[in-house]
Amino acid sequence: MFWGFRLEFKQSLRTKKLWVILGVMMLLYLPGFYLQKASGEEIETVQQAVSILINNVNGLGGFFIAILALLMGATAINSEIEKGTLRVAMSKPIKRLSYIGGKFLAHTVVVLMALLLTTLVGIVGLAWLGAPMGSQLVTDSLLLNGLLLLAMVQLVALGYIISTFIKSSSTALGVALVVMFVVFMIMPAIVQFVAAKDTLLSENPDWEAYQEKSEEYKTKYLFYVPTTQIDVIVSDATVVKGDVTNPSVEYVGIGHAIKSNLANLFNLVFLTLVYLAIAFYRFLRMDLR
Amino acid sequence: MMKIENLVKLYKDVRALDGLSLEVKPGQVYGFLGPNGAGKSTTILSTLGLIFPQEGRIELFGLEVFRDGKFNEENLVEAKRQIGYMPEHATLWDFMTPVQTLDVIGEAFEIPKAEREKRVRELLELVNLWDDRNRKVGKFSKGMRQRLLLAQALINDPELLILDEPMTGLDPTGIAEFKDIIREQKKVGKTVFFSSHILAHVEEICDTVGVIVKGKLRVEDNLERIKREFLKRGGYTIILETNVPVDFTGAEWKVSPLGEKKYRIVAPEDIREQLHDFVSARGAKILTMQVKEPSLEEIFLKMVE
Known part of the structure; x- marks a missing residue:
């Protein structure tokens, strides 16, 4: 397994995809901090800092690293078949399962590194803004990274399915982008609209009812969109207290949010396992030609 | 050493291998001939467990590695320890140097580091790539890549060398050097199985020839006997x-x-x-x-x- 891991890890770190996507993400990250500073708004509490960090990491990382994960997975096997490197590798005394296991582990580590880098830049940015630092910043950012890693691993696994079923890597890239567009943008928009139709777009708009409906529909009908599942969980890290005229937003933490949304966590874990099982089974039975 | 019995491989409706049987004995240099699309690469890939035939039996070094649609992965991995394979139309990892490439392949065979280093140097000298040892494989010409592919196939000092159209892309000097390497392998008692559609190469270095046409072995014999039979x-x-x-x-x-x-x-x-x-x-x-x-x-x- 470690042979496949080392080989894939070295290979992944040298792909242009990784560095281009991380580069674009950083380019968007830095102006965000600059604008925050220019606005003159002070970050007074650790909770506020954590909340900003979560928004940044989940927003930017959840989008860009999600693309990276899916694209990396979608070309993991087929591009190696095209180049012939897989035939060389699999002609050696290596079991198929250990090879793909190692490869998958390497992709997981690369995604984790990208997430940690995003978090690190986020923390450095907060420090630059003069935000107070505390232990909750570390624990919650670690929890968030764990959650996001689960989502990204699911996307890598989905990519592996694409990669084992579509022989041409360029076609697979196209399919992955279409999947990304349809599943991650169009479907959530439709579900949001359906949730809004009966609540916000009625004669008596009800924001709270919309929030509830939206969360319920996201869990039920978007269970296959890992980033949405993360959004549902993370949205409960803050709670709005007080009445409509004097609301106050309180940060209650990622740990609390996870406990309140175990169904979404289950969706993440279960589908990841299902995708992995399909991709691995397919790889174990496929012709490598 | 390598025995294939009634192998059948279907690609949708096409019978790529149609009950193919052949046997490679220890010490033979076996030329596997056939026109394009005859089933040469399919045979080789099946033998290495890279594709799944539907029927038949494959035995390597006395170990049954495949029978009726199923590979015995333990036996296959064990057999592969003694096999060197050079694929057709393949590249190696572009971002690595030849030294790194052979080192990685050597790791797959669990060759100890010191021995690996020694072997890597020997092989790069053998295929005339030692002077280019620090260049990235991505910058290599087709001929250089072919030579590196041959070197990686020899890293484990294999008992059975399987070569799929190995001389494609080599210049005349490269072909001559390549033939010398095959002869050297034969001299030290190794077995070589190689496919080609360039008959002159096969005629020059093989002692046994198998001709595959439409997935079936038309003839398998000593070259001299094939000629005598043909004359008759x-x-x-x-x-x-x-x-x-x-x-x-x-x-x-x-x-x-x-x-x-x-x-x-x-x-x-x-x-x-x-x-x-x-x-x-x-x-x-x-x-x-x-x-x-x-x-x-x-x-x-x-x-x-």
Whole structure:
């Protein structure tokens, strides 16, 4: 397994995809901090800092690293078949399962590194803004990274399915982008609209009812969109207290949010396992030609 | 050493292998011939467990690695420890240098580091890539890549070397060096199985030949015996030169003039004696008579027909 891991890890770190996507993400990250500073708004509490960090990491990382994960997975096997490197590798005394296991582990580590880098830049940015630092910043950012890693691993696994079923890597890239567009943008928009139709777009708009409906529909009908599942969980890290005229937003933490949304966590874990099982089974039975 | 029995591989409706059986014995240099699409690569990939045949049996080093649609992965991995494989149309990892490439492949065979380093140097010198050891493989020419592919196939000092169209992309010097390497392998008692559609290469270095056509083995034998058999079956070509022109009207053989007193005669059997009588009866004398042996190419074309 470690042979496949080392080989894939070295290979992944040298792909242009990784560095281009991380580069674009950083380019968007830095102006965000600059604008925050220019606005003159002070970050007074650790909770506020954590909340900003979560928004940044989940927003930017959840989008860009999600693309990276899916694209990396979608070309993991087929591009190696095209180049012939897989035939060389699999002609050696290596079991198929250990090879793909190692490869998958390497992709997981690369995604984790990208997430940690995003978090690190986020923390450095907060420090630059003069935000107070505390232990909750570390624990919650670690929890968030764990959650996001689960989502990204699911996307890598989905990519592996694409990669084992579509022989041409360029076609697979196209399919992955279409999947990304349809599943991650169009479907959530439709579900949001359906949730809004009966609540916000009625004669008596009800924001709270919309929030509830939206969360319920996201869990039920978007269970296959890992980033949405993360959004549902993370949205409960803050709670709005007080009445409509004097609301106050309180940060209650990622740990609390996870406990309140175990169904979404289950969706993440279960589908990841299902995708992995399909991709691995397919790889174990496929012709490598 | 390598035994294939009744192997069947279907690609949708196409029977790429149609009950193929062959046997490679220890120490043989086995040339696996066939036109494009005959099933050469499919046979090799099946043997290495890279594709899944539907039926048949494969045995490597006495271990049953495949039977009726299932690979025995333990046996396959064990057998692969003693196999070196050079694929057709493959590249290696572009971002690595030749040293890194061979080192990684050596790791797959669990060769200890010190031994690996020694072997990497030996092999890069053998394939003339030592001077380019620090260049990235991505910058290599086709010929250099082929040489590196050969080197990686030799990293574990394999008992069985499987080469799929190995001389594609090599220049004449490269081909000559390559043949020397194969001969060297044979000299030290290794077994070589290689596919090719370039018959001259096979004729020069193989002692046994198997010809595959449409997924079936048409013939598998020692090269000399194949030629003798072919001659027996009516492949005799005689180049005849006489002192005066001869009228071959009424002869049972196919005669084509090559000059005023020179003829090419093709007959279904050895007709040298009858030919002598035929020419004498017409008041002529045979000056030279040369029985032309068929080249492997002629035999091959006949079989493919």
